[in-house]
Amino acid sequence: MSRTEIRITGFGGQGVVLAGYIIGRACAIEAGRHATLIQSFGPEARGSACSATLAVCDTEVLYPYIQRPDIFVVMSGEGYERYRAELKDDGVLIYEKDLVHPTPGAPDKAPLRLREGPAGPRAYGIPSTRIAESLGRAMVQNIVMVGFFTAVTQLVSRAQMRAAVQASVPPGTEELNLKAFDAGCAFFDTTYGEAAQSPALPASG
Amino acid sequence: MNTGNAELGTTGAGPGPADAAPEEHPIAPYVRMDRMPHIWCPTCGIGTVVKCFATALGETGVDLDKVAVVSGIGCTGRVAGYMKLDGFHTTHGRAIPFATGLKLGRPELHVTVFSGDGDLVGIGGNHFIHAARRNMDLLVILVNNFIYGMTGGQNAPTTPLTAKTSTMPFGNFERPFNLAHLAASCGASYVARWTCLHVRQLTWGLKDAIQRRGFRFVEVIAPCSTLYARLNKLGTGFNLMQFYHDNAEVRHGADTREVDIGFQDKIVCGKFVDDPRPTFLEMMDEHYRKILGDKYVPMPPAGGFIPDPDSCGNPDPNRHRDGAAASPRGPTP
Amino acid sequence: MRADPAGVLTGVHYLDGDFACGEGAMAAGCRFVAGYPITPSTEVVERIARRFPRMGGTFVQMEDELASMAAVVGASWTGTKSMTVTSGPGFSLMMENIGLAVMMETPCVVVNVQRGGPSTGLPTMVGQADMMQARWGSHGDYELIALCPQSPQEAFDLTIDAFNLSEQYRVPVLVMMDECVGHMTEKVIVRPAEDIEVVPRRLTAAPRGEFQPYRVDGRPVPEFARAGDGYRFHTTGLTHDERGYPVMNAECQEKCVRRLVDKIRGSAEQIVRFEEEGTEGADIVVVCYGITARVARLAVHLARERGVKAGVLRLVVVWPFPEQRIRELARHIRAFVVPEINYGQIVLEVERCAAGQAAVVPVPHGGGGVHDPSAICQSILRAAQ
Ligand SMILES: Cc1ncc(C[n+]2csc(CCOP(=O)(O)OP(=O)(O)O)c2C)c(N)n1
Numbered sequence: 001m002s003r004t005e006i007r008i009t010g011f012g013g014q015g016v017v018l019a020g021y022i023i024g025r026a027c028a029i030e031a032g033r034h035a036t037l038i039q040s041f042g043p044e045a046r047g048s049a050c051s052a053t054l055a056v057c058d059t060e061v062l063y064p065y066i067q068r069p070d071i072f073v074v075m076s077g078e079g080y081e082r083y084r085a086e087l088k089d090d091g092v093l094i095y096e097k098d099l100v101h102p103t104p105g106a107p108d109k110a111p112l113r114l115r116e117g118p119a120g121p122r123a124y125g126i127p128s129t130r131i132a133e134s135l136g137r138a139m140v141q142n143i144v145m146v147g148f149f150t151a152v153t154q155l156v157s158r159a160q161m162r163a164a165v166q167a168s169v170p171p172g173t174e175e176l177n178l179k180a181f182d183a184g185c186a187f188f189d190t191t192y193g194e195a196a197q198s199p200a201l202p203a204s205g
Numbered sequence: 206m207n208t209g210n211a212e213l214g215t216t217g218a219g220p221g222p223a224d225a226a227p228e229e230h231p232i233a234p235y236v237r238m239d240r241m242p243h244i245w246c247p248t249c250g251i252g253t254v255v256k257c258f259a260t261a262l263g264e265t266g267v268d269l270d271k272v273a274v275v276s277g278i279g280c281t282g283r284v285a286g287y288m289k290l291d292g293f294h295t296t297h298g299r300a301i302p303f304a305t306g307l308k309l310g311r312p313e314l315h316v317t318v319f320s321g322d323g324d325l326v327g328i329g330g331n332h333f334i335h336a337a338r339r340n341m342d343l344l345v346i347l348v349n350n351f352i353y354g355m356t357g358g359q360n361a362p363t364t365p366l367t368a369k370t371s372t373m374p375f376g377n378f379e380r381p382f383n384l385a386h387l388a389a390s391c392g393a394s395y396v397a398r399w400t401c402l403h404v405r406q407l408t409w410g411l412k413d414a415i416q417r418r419g420f421r422f423v424e425v426i427a428p429c430s431t432l433y434a435r436l437n438k439l440g441t442g443f444n445l446m447q448f449y450h451d452n453a454e455v456r457h458g459a460d461t462r463e464v465d466i467g468f469q470d471k472i473v474c475g476k477f478v479d480d481p482r483p484t485f486l487e488m489m490d491e492h493y494r495k496i497l498g499d500k501y502v503p504m505p506p507a508g509g510f511i512p513d514p515d516s517c518g519n520p521d522p523n524r525h526r527d528g529a530a531a532s533p534r535g536p537t538p
Numbered sequence: 539m540r541a542d543p544a545g546v547l548t549g550v551h552y553l554d555g556d557f558a559c560g561e562g563a564m565a566a567g568c569r570f571v572a573g574y575p576i577t578p579s580t581e582v583v584e585r586i587a588r589r590f591p592r593m594g595g596t597f598v599q600m601e602d603e604l605a606s607m608a609a610v611v612g613a614s615w616t617g618t619k620s621m622t623v624t625s626g627p628g629f630s631l632m633m634e635n636i637g638l639a640v641m642m643e644t645p646c647v648v649v650n651v652q653r654g655g656p657s658t659g660l661p662t663m664v665g666q667a668d669m670m671q672a673r674w675g676s677h678g679d680y681e682l683i684a685l686c687p688q689s690p691q692e693a694f695d696l697t698i699d700a701f702n703l704s705e706q707y708r709v710p711v712l713v714m715m716d717e718c719v720g721h722m723t724e725k726v727i728v729r730p731a732e733d734i735e736v737v738p739r740r741l742t743a744a745p746r747g748e749f750q751p752y753r754v755d756g757r758p759v760p761e762f763a764r765a766g767d768g769y770r771f772h773t774t775g776l777t778h779d780e781r782g783y784p785v786m787n788a789e790c791q792e793k794c795v796r797r798l799v800d801k802i803r804g805s806a807e808q809i810v811r812f813e814e815e816g817t818e819g820a821d822i823v824v825v826c827y828g829i830t831a832r833v834a835r836l837a838v839h840l841a842r843e844r845g846v847k848a849g850v851l852r853l854v855v856v857w858p859f860p861e862q863r864i865r866e867l868a869r870h871i872r873a874f875v876v877p878e879i880n881y882g883q884i885v886l887e888v889e890r891c892a893a894g895q896a897a898v899v900p901v902p903h904g905g906g907g908v909h910d911p912s913a914i915c916q917s918i919l920r921a922a923q
Pocket residue numbers: 278279280281282297320321322323324325348350352353354355356361
């Protein structure tokens with residue numbers, strides 16, 4: 001029963017929930033696994049910190065919430081501060097490079113190995129907002145992040161995630177969103193290179 | 206349930222529908238004669254309103270199969286049970302939302318709400334103002350007897366200042382609603398007031414209202430001869446009628462701000478508002494048609510009922526009695 | 539009959555429980571919804587409000603839940619399948635007219651996406667503390683049916699079942715969802731319309747003039763006439779005879795209310811629905827429902843790893859309660875463990891049916907989250923000692 005727990009966080013308007021939805025959909029529908037998405041609701045969802053969690057499993061997801069994420073996708077500094085402590089010790093951090101400044105080896109939990117390179121980086125940064133802006137719409141920042149996420153984690157194939165993007169974005173915006181997705185993947189390829197093997201995903205439970 | 210004297214009135218005497226031989230009475234087609242005698246007290250005004258409504262229905266020639274009457278709880282609330290129409294005796298205060306469901310569930314129905322002042326603007330006041338605001342296509346006949354009759358004469362939101370009720374034994378000190386003004390300011394497209402003494406005008410007024418659309422509010426001042434009259438030492442039902450005779454004046458188009466009713470004060474009657482603005486259903490239809498175009502599938506006039514194609518023997522619900530087929534269900538998108 | 543394809547969004551979707559519930563209603567043929575916004579249920583009506591204008595349905599946002607429930611009962615009398623959706627505070631306001639629906643034998647569906655209570659409680663967080671209110675919340679004696687989905691897929695499937703049961707028994711059927719299921723997104727498969735069985739309203743074929751709205755002739759439920767079909771019938775919330783006329787005496791009360799109660803009690807064995815896993819030869823049976831059933835199954839796996847013979851009885855239909863099955867199990871097992879997100883509601887029923895033959899261990903949770911599986915597991919281990 002391999003189970004992967006994911007938290008995605010950012011500020012309202014960044015499309016955190018849509019990013020979670022696309023990843024969940026790719027796992028559950030395109031890849032035929034089980035994926036339970038929970039989004040934060042109420043005042044929290046409207047405030048500055050917004051968050052969605054995913055539990056992905058090969059069998060039915062029995063416990064819907066996450067306890068310690070294997071993957072932490074973070075698009076705002078506030079979200080990082082709020083949730084950094086829960087990331088698994090051997091977890092993967094994926095962050096918006098311009099907005100989040102991870103503190104390596106901070107004394108309070110969440111030890112991070114920020115070495116980038118073939119030795120096995122655990123933290124992956126991307127200037128997803130800048131990339132989205134270069135595509136003409138800052139709004140697709142979350143989709144750039146989804147592309148990057150796919151390349152980093154290989155949770156599902158790029159084709160599967162691409163199909164989920166296509167099925168989830170508002171009609172008429174598919175082309176732009178797929179471009180954003182591809183740009184996220186491409187950033188990984190150029191920055192972290194072919195040689196930098198993505199880590200096998202840590203599995204819990 | 207009836208802690209007042211209403212139950213004593215089962216002799217059937219009085220102005221109600223039971224005061225003549227059932228088979229011959231002109232309103233027999235509209236009234237459940239098998240339920241007579243009714244529970245109303247002799248000289249209670251409610252029966253007269255029923256009689257006028259029945260006459261008005263007959264004169265308009267509306268298809269009675271398509272008329273539904275919805276009542277809440279109270280002496281007036283019993284009307285739905287006495288009329289030979291689809292009749293719904295619901296819960297206290299909820300006649301208007303229940304009627305809203307009926308109307309929206311089968312838009313071709315003529316839905317009439319027939320209930321008391323306490324029911325419609327006391328406990329049910331919130332529904333009243335919102336149905337008026339939406340201009341929901343309902344005819345609301347409110348029998349205002351200034352009191353809670355069924356429960357034994359308690360204060361109502363319509364009780365005039367200083368009038369005595371069982372819960373205001375020293376006289377009412379709360380300001381009552383001016384119902385005509387309330388309805389008008391909430392957006393009712395038709396507002397009128399009559400008394401049950403003025404049978405001809407009331408019948409005409411109800412007929413007029415039946416023929417309009419939207420939220421039509423007809424307030425009928427009727428005596429609670431048993432409780433309101435006794436608590437206030439106003440004599441018999443006859444004395445109250447005499448009072449209406451001497452103190453009611455017809456002022457069509459009167460400014461509703463000026464028609465509030467004081468204790469034993471003059472009663473301004475007439476048609477105050479007649480403004481045929483679009484109803485809820487018309488607004489909804491027009492809006493969706495504009496926004497959704499061909500994709501809009503309105504509920505058919507015969508309702509959102511989906512018949513079982515395999516059922517035999519059941520009447521075709523989309524067929525009127527006269528054989529005219531209602532508009533078919535829209536295409537499936 | 540087969541579902542009207544206009545309401546069926548056939549395909550494989552990634553939907554939250556609220557949306558799935560709305561899709562289930564539309565697939566079941568629901569064409570009237572009245573509601574008043576309340577977290578965490580509002581998404582159900584938001585979904586429906588968007589889709590209804592394309593399938594001949596009408597949604598109306600009423601002024602409160604009293605009005606919503608009354609409108610639903612009214613609309614159902616036109617033969618239009620009708621539903622309302624709410625959460626705790628609104629559920630409280632609906633109670634009187636749920637009783638009206640019971641008394642008038644009006645098919646309708648009420649969805650309660652349960653949140654933490656009492657009062658305003660925890661608007662955005664899970665609870666399961668309305669289970670007894672579902673059973674007893676309206677005044678007077680009555681029986682109705684309540685279902686508990688554990689996933690968005692079941693929110694879809696059980697909402698269809700709720701409509702079907704409400705038609706079959708002419709009774710309000712409650713879908714007792716919870717915030718966790720309502721707000722979780724998972725894969726939901728919507729079958730093609732021709733694979734969805736829906737129970738149509740059973741209309742009377744009696745000639746006009748002979749129809750009596752509450753005559754049963756030995757059947758459990760009377761035949762139905764729609765308002766506007768010319769039957770000119772009467773119905774009331776008062777105790778009534780077969781003509782639907784009020785009769786105020788003990789004999790009529792006995793006849794009228796007895797039948798309302800018996801039509802459900804007498805069919806309880808057909809209506810009850812539960813799923814068992816590993817109860818054969820078990821020492822401990824965990825009785826659970828809704829989201830807690832998923833967490834409890836995890837706990838049972840943990841307990842089995844520790845060598846305890848534990849099984850699960852998941853209630854799909856909670857009301858009527860599966861008395862017979864609990865009685866049978868009580869004779870063979872050591873203890874029932876009953877986790878629920880309240881301080882002990884369904885556990886009382888389990889206790890009643892176990893009647894001292896097996897121990898009954900509550901595992902309460904006040905709401906705002908689901909159980910920690912290890913807490914349930916601990917209770918199982920303790921009960922097994
Ligand atoms: C929820 C609820 N509260 C209270 C009552 C008791 N009750 C029955 S009728 C009534 C007052 C009816 O007054 P009104 O609508 O003026 O009718 P009238 O009898 O005067 O015609 C009350 C308070 C009830 N049936 N239901």
